[in-house]
Amino acid sequence: MRKVFGAFVVKEIKHILRDVQTLIILIGMPIVLVILFGFAVKNEVNDAKIAIIDMAKDDLSLELTHQLSASNYFILSELPGSTNQIENIFRKGDAKMAIVFEPDFANKFYKDKKASMQLIADASDPNTANILLNYAQAIIRNFQNEKNKNAHVPYLINMETKMLYNPTLKSVVYFVPGIMTIILMLISAMMTSITIAKEKEKGTMEILLASPLNPSLIVIGKVAPYIILALFNAATIIALGIWIFDMPLVGSFGLLTGEILLFILASLSLGVFISTISQTQQVAMMISLMGLLLPSILLSGFIFPLESMPKVLQAIANIIPAKWFIQILRGIMVKGVGIDFLWKQTIVLAGMTLFFIAVSIKKFKIRLE
Amino acid sequence: MNTSAPQPPFAVQVEDLVKTYAQSEALKSISFNVAHNELFGIIGPDGGGKTTLFRILTSLMLPTSGNALTYGYDVQKDYKEIRKIIGYMPGQFSLYQDLTVEENLQFFARIFGASISENYELIAEIYDHIKPFKDRRAGDLSGGMKQKLALSCALIHYPKILFLDEPTTGIDAVSRMELWSMLKSLKKKGVTIIVSTPYMDEALLCDRILLMQEGSILDSNTPKGIINNFQKQIVAIETHNNKESIKGLRRLPYLDSVHTFGYEIHATSTETIDTPQLKNDLEKMGYQDINVRNIEPTIEDCFMDLMQNNESHG
Numbered sequence: 001m002r003k004v005f006g007a008f009v010v011k012e013i014k015h016i017l018r019d020v021q022t023l024i025i026l027i028g029m030p031i032v033l034v035i036l037f038g039f040a041v042k043n044e045v046n047d048a049k050i051a052i053i054d055m056a057k058d059d060l061s062l063e064l065t066h067q068l069s070a071s072n073y074f075i076l077s078e079l080p081g082s083t084n085q086i087e088n089i090f091r092k093g094d095a096k097m098a099i100v101f102e103p104d105f106a107n108k109f110y111k112d113k114k115a116s117m118q119l120i121a122d123a124s125d126p127n128t129a130n131i132l133l134n135y136a137q138a139i140i141r142n143f144q145n146e147k148n149k150n151a152h153v154p155y156l157i158n159m160e161t162k163m164l165y166n167p168t169l170k171s172v173v174y175f176v177p178g179i180m181t182i183i184l185m186l187i188s189a190m191m192t193s194i195t196i197a198k199e200k201e202k203g204t205m206e207i208l209l210a211s212p213l214n215p216s217l218i219v220i221g222k223v224a225p226y227i228i229l230a231l232f233n234a235a236t237i238i239a240l241g242i243w244i245f246d247m248p249l250v251g252s253f254g255l256l257t258g259e260i261l262l263f264i265l266a267s268l269s270l271g272v273f274i275s276t277i278s279q280t281q282q283v284a285m286m287i288s289l290m291g292l293l294l295p296s297i298l299l300s301g302f303i304f305p306l307e308s309m310p311k312v313l314q315a316i317a318n319i320i321p322a323k324w325f326i327q328i329l330r331g332i333m334v335k336g337v338g339i340d341f342l343w344k345q346t347i348v349l350a351g352m353t354l355f356f357i358a359v360s361i362k363k364f365k366i367r368l369e
Numbered sequence: 370m371n372t373s374a375p376q377p378p379f380a381v382q383v384e385d386l387v388k389t390y391a392q393s394e395a396l397k398s399i400s401f402n403v404a405h406n407e408l409f410g411i412i413g414p415d416g417g418g419k420t421t422l423f424r425i426l427t428s429l430m431l432p433t434s435g436n437a438l439t440y441g442y443d444v445q446k447d448y449k450e451i452r453k454i455i456g457y458m459p460g461q462f463s464l465y466q467d468l469t470v471e472e473n474l475q476f477f478a479r480i481f482g483a484s485i486s487e488n489y490e491l492i493a494e495i496y497d498h499i500k501p502f503k504d505r506r507a508g509d510l511s512g513g514m515k516q517k518l519a520l521s522c523a524l525i526h527y528p529k530i531l532f533l534d535e536p537t538t539g540i541d542a543v544s545r546m547e548l549w550s551m552l553k554s555l556k557k558k559g560v561t562i563i564v565s566t567p568y569m570d571e572a573l574l575c576d577r578i579l580l581m582q583e584g585s586i587l588d589s590n591t592p593k594g595i596i597n598n599f600q601k602q603i604v605a606i607e608t609h610n611n612k613e614s615i616k617g618l619r620r621l622p623y624l625d626s627v628h629t630f631g632y633e634i635h636a637t638s639t640e641t642i643d644t645p646q647l648k649n650d651l652e653k654m655g656y657q658d659i660n661v662r663n664i665e666p667t668i669e670d671c672f673m674d675l676m677q678n679n680e681s682h683g
Contacts, residue, residue: 003479003482004479004480004482006479007475007476007479007480008480011465011468011472011476014467014468014472015465015467015468018467019467202463202466203459203461203462203463204463204464204465206429206457206459206461206463207457207459207463207464207477207522208480209429209452210427210428210429210452210455210457211452211477211480211481212449212452212453212480212481212482213480366448367428367429367430367431367448368424368429368430
């Protein structure tokens with residue numbers, strides 16, 4: 001039995017190595033993606049144009065304005081008059097965000113212990129808007145803490161920030177887990193579904209079925225080499241992230257490897273499932289791209305934050321393995337948390353894997369259509 | 370394997386086999402048997418149900434109704450047993466084109482738990498033809514060599530029954546003859562061979578044949594038996610323009626069937642054909658260089674006649 005399995009794996013490795021074009025794409029793509037995201041598609045924002053509408057014009061508002069402009073993130077411009085100008089400057093693209101001080105800002109801050117500001121961002125580019133808001137919130141919060149040092153009763157500018165773990169907003173933290181997820185999915189799910197569909201399309205499945213081979217052996221023998229390829233790519237991405245872009249790797253390396261293997265298995269089971277419902281390579285590729293990769297990119301939190309999505313989409317995101325895996329990766333790599341924080345995501349992924357293996361076994365045909 | 374198990378009465382036993390697809394009826398209740406160590410031919414035009422029949426007998430497809438036993442095993446229940454003892458070569462070339470000749474053979478030997486050396490004696494005659502190209506990728510072989518490699522791969526585990534679906538389609542005449550002589554020597558080594566072909570002249574090379582058309586069996590007999598059963602008179606006709614004169618011949622009321630046959634036209638009749646009269650009739654229609662002679666029917670004449678009758682009844 002082991003001999004038969006070995007023959008299968010050797011054959012599959014030969015298929016992979018002899019299709020040089022595909023191999024170059026598979027090995028080159030993660031490198032290109034990481035470098036592209038790292039250098040070109042930056043989520044960081046520098047020198048963003050910000051409009052200040054200061055209706056207080058007191059010491060405190062000027063001081064805070066000064067601090068905002070002292071950071072490298074913003075270029076401030078004073079906008080005289082009222083808030084109804086904001087829409088206008090957003091339309092012209094003269095500013096990405098407006099910061100409004102209420103009248104009597106200093107008085108309210110010192111006497112009422114509570115002052116208000118408005119941060120209005122141009123949300124036509126939600127990513128940038130989100131980042132700018134977070135930058136500004138961080139600065140204002142710092143400012144408020146500074147003032148509170150000498151106070152007995154705390155002064156308050158009611159601001160919140162979500163940038164707990166990534167104060168400098170390094171984008172590498174966001175795109176490395178995302179790229180890793182997409183690449184692993186591409187290799188483990190799409191490539192395996194295509195390679196199995198190819199046996200059907202070329203008629204070789206007919207001979208394999210007419211042989212005494214156990215169907216599960218056919219499938220396992222075909223997908224096993226892709227585990228190696230996927231692991232190799234995962235290592236490449238992590239290495240590039242760490243060495244070129246100073247990506248942190250705070251958590252346990254062993255746990256990270258284990259979770260990556262789990263996600264590869266989940267993707268392989270998805271790939272096998274897709275192959276059972278497609279007769280040709282083309283169909284397998286379309287199902288993988290539209291049914292798997294696209295939702296994995298859109299609904300996993302890789303590019304678009306899930307928190308800002310409608311509830312319906314957030315619910316749908318729960319059935320997408322990529323969402324859970326990205327949470328796991330960010331947890332281990334950035335926050336340095338262990339399995340005690342990630343057991344829920346791990347169980348979800350393991351459950352999905354078992355489910356798709358079971359469905360695939362049930363759907364795998366021991367005969368032709 | 371189970372060499373000690375008693376041999377079933379027939380290599381293949383088919384009873385009232387029906388296969389219907391959503392749109393069409395591929396097999397219309399057919400029954401036949403194949404004896405052990407027979408070289409059994411299934412002859413018929415494309416779309417006649419040959420491939421469907423092969424897939425059912427190799428357990429790759431389920432029949433709609435009826436029974437089929439391959440080496441005594443039920444094609445539905447005992448599919449695992451069947452897959453251990455058959456060799457199958459599908460109509461479409463189904464080897465790995467990016468693997469070399471030798472790698473393909475090695476792979477198929479391994480998945481059947483065999484080794485090339487232990488059964489080499491069976492494939493030696495075939496494989497010797499392609500051995501000089503053993504490091505060439507299967508996709509780069511010529512049509513005839515591809516078939517020899519596919520045949521080697523189907524035989525490497527020494528099957529009891531070999532199923533060949535149209536092995537001679539699309540290969541040159543020399544390779545066709547080589548392939549048939551290989552089948553003859555495989556038969557001597559005890560393998561039962563069931564082979565399908567659309568070429569009627571290949572029927573003569575089989576021990577027994579089954580003529581299939583549109584999912585029905587037209588006749589089943591030895592090639593000789595089929596020719597002996599042919600009761601009609603047959604003549605060969607040649608004129609200066611066969612294409613035109615065939616139309617004239619079809620208008621003659623005393624002729625039964627008329628069809629081209631190589632450079633000639635063959636015409637049949639249930640009554641005795643008066644050859645001078647036929648020549649006269651053709652001359653009256655304006656054809657020249659007319660040559661009419663009585664001939665013995667060939668197997669193809671028998672098939673054409675059987676198929677024509679089947680069409681007029683259906």
